[in-house]
Structure formats: C-alpha cells, structure tokens
Amino acid sequence: MSTHLSSAVMADPRELSRRYLAGGIASINRQADPDIVFSRAQGAYLWDTNGKRYIDYHAAFGPYALGHNDAAVNDAVKRVLEEGDSLYGSGTTELEGRLAELICGCAPFLESVALLNTGSEATYQAIRLARAYTGRDHIIVMQGGYNGWHNDVACNLMTPLSELGEERKGEEYPFLPISAGIPVAHQQLVHPVGFNDLEAIRTVVARHKVAAIILEPILQNIGIVKPLEGYLQGLRSIADEHGVVLIFDEVKTGFRHALGGYASIAGVNPDLAVYGKAIANGYPVAALGGKKVILDLFVDKDAKRRVLLAGTYNAHPVMVAAAIATIERLKSNDGEVYREFERKGAWLQAEIEGIGKTLGKQILVGRQGSALCPYFMDHMPVSWHDLAANHNFAVDGAIRKEVIADGIYTFPIPVKQWSISAAHTDQDLEETVKVLKKVFASAKL
Structure with a gap:
C-alpha cells in the first residue's frame, strides 16, 4: 500500500470529503444529522466506524431489495x-x-428497452422521446414527486407551504x-400539479401542447402516498384522448x-416506464422501457x-450481470420474495399502528409491500399539500433520530421511506418494534 493511500485511509473520511469533494459529499441528498460514517454493510445490517451495528431500513434510498451484499448478485459480478x-x-x-429480454418479460407493455446508468438519465431520455414522438414541448409533473436532477423535473418536491x-x-x-441554473424559458414548459388531481391535468392539457405526463405511480419520495382509486386509470384515459405520452x-x-x-399491480399500462x-440490488443500472x-x-x-x-457505460457488463442475477432471484419460486415482502410489511405496519392505538x-x-412510512396525522395523505x-x-424527525441512537437506521429526514429487504429476519422486525414501542411512548404526539 502506498504511503499516500495509507495516510488517506487513516484520515477522518469526513474531513477528507469536506476538503476535497465539491459540497463535502458525493450526493447532497446524503447529508444527514446524525452524521454517521458507515464502514460496511451485510444483509439487513450496517456498521459504523465505531463498530456499532444498525438494522437498516434506509437501504441507500431503496435499492437493496435483497439486502446488502447479496451473495448471488455478488457471485454473478x-x-x-x-x-x-x-x-x-x-x-x-x-x-x-439477456437483461433486455428479462425486463421485457416482466410486463406486457414492455415491448422494447434501453439500458442506462441512473434514474435521472432514464427520465431525461423518456421526456426527450415523448417530445420527439409528439412534436410538443410541455410536460406535466407532480408536486411532491421526484423524477431526477435535470431541468425538466428538478422542481416542486418537499416545498414548504409558506412558499407553495x-x-x-x-x-x-x-x-x-430545487436547483439554481434552470433557465426561466425552460421552466415555462413544465407544469406541476397536485397528485391525485385529475382536474388539474385536464386544465393543463387544455391550455398547453403537452408531450408527456411523468409521475411516480406512488409518491415514494415523501413516504408512501398512493393514487386514489381511478386516478391512474384517469391519467391513462386523458393521455389517450389527447395524444399525450x-x-x-x-x-x-x-x-x-x-x-x-x-403498473402491473394497478393494471394500468404506461407508454413508457423507467426503472432503477x-x-x-444496489449496482448502478437503469432501464427505460415501453x-x-x-x-x-x-x-x-x-x-x-x-x-x-x-453513453460509454450503458450496459456495463458488471452492472448488467448484477441486474440479471437480481431479477432471476426476484422471479425464483414463483415470486416468493414478494410474498415475504408482503408478510413482513403487513406485520410491521400492524405492529406500528397497534402501538399508536395502545398509546x-x-x-x-x-405501505406498499416492503416499503412503508409512519405518518403522524389523522388520515392517510393523498398529496404533498395534504x-x-x-x-x-x-x-417524525425526533423519532427518527431516537431510533437511530437505539440501533435502527432510517434516513433522519421526515416522511422518507422505510424499506424492508429479503434479508430482514422476523427477529430483526421484532427488535425494531421493541425499540419503536419505547420511542413512541416518550414522543410528544
């Protein structure tokens, strides 16, 4: 090992990042309080540099459906x-x-697929395709949705009501x-509307030459905000009527x-869908299909x-091999992983809501399957404004910090998704509930 590398390893990684990385961190979205430096991960667990173990429900913003360092995925790599x-x-x-064939076999509307590196790249390409296909420029996005970092969609996420x-x-x-550097002329082509508001979609489509409606079918960057009954079907009907992608x-x-x-759960087929x-399972691959x-x-x-x-790195063999192994695992035993996701997710939901009733x-x-988010309000939210x-x-923020102190890691920002992986055991879930009972009992709800 070189002297330079050795000294770098011994240095405080936070100090190195603050000195040499733009902004002090590789992705600004990773900034968190408490500022923990993690040293390794395996299955459902994270360890920090002090050796403390955490049961992980953050999953790096969600990719680790199988758990960290899944053996089958790593073996394929x-x-x-x-x-x-x-x-x-x-x-x-x-x-x-082979990967394209596997993806296209997952849903009937997936007739073709393009392989990319990140979700932002894929949404960028999806919007560009829609504009080229329709010959129109305007797009509709959702208030409270997140579709990447580029100009068309870097807007209207967790907007304070004082501003909204x-x-x-x-x-x-x-x-x-949500970023500087977006030209005003470009902003005029993008129209944010409230989630679950079909009438707003109709209003914008009537006023502008709309190329595309882009949305998360569940708003999972503000927890788990689901579409109301008929909403996605209504979007499909409006898109068909007006020639919108x-x-x-x-x-x-x-x-x-x-x-x-x-889409397959809701029974609504989009024209294009983006995956990442x-x-x-944590390797950088994205797909655009439809x-x-x-x-x-x-x-x-x-x-x-x-x-x-x-894209020089589109379909890099290492990432493609990881994706093939992940999908094959998810397909195995007639989708057993998804049945277990539902069982574990339903149990944890019932336990958390049961704590509330007891207190x-x-x-x-x-909740949807393995993804969930506790809300401290008297009804399930239907939009960001709600x-x-x-x-x-x-x-919410205080509880997240307290459970982290007790060895349960979820991202310490309110209304961020919790993710269960295939690696979480029933014992992990029981340990989590034990901590939550203690923390919720002391919370000033």
Missing part, C-alpha cells in the same frame, strides 16, 4: 470479472440482450426549482413491489426525428 467480460466499446454483448401557498385543486402550481417513473416502485412494477434502484414505436425513435431513419442514445396516539402507516399541512414533522 465476480464471474464477469473472472471471465474477463469487459466494456468493449463497440457492438453489443451477450449479457445486455394555498392548495390549487384543478389548477397547476408555479414551477418552484404517459410515463411512469418506477425508479423506486419498480421491481421492489412487483416484477412489472406498480432495486433492478440490480412501446416499441416510441423507443424506435432512437434509430429512426429520419435524422430530424431521431433521438440520441449514447392513544395518531400513528398511521402508508401531507405538509397535517403531518407532525417535528415528531
């Missing part, structure tokens, strides 16, 4: 490395065609960027809830209609 499979830089590889103003049922909200951002919902994503996170007639714009003979698809306190749990107006954010 090792085989690729040992056999010398590489990124050749020309032509295709054996693995990428009154609820605008049937109308759009102003574009409220319907895009489901299933970066968080896809492969965690079902092989065909939440759980598709490769109607072949739209995806074929990547190779359209008319240069004026052709959409550029490029006479308002605790509700939004959640922001009624949820007890102070209690």
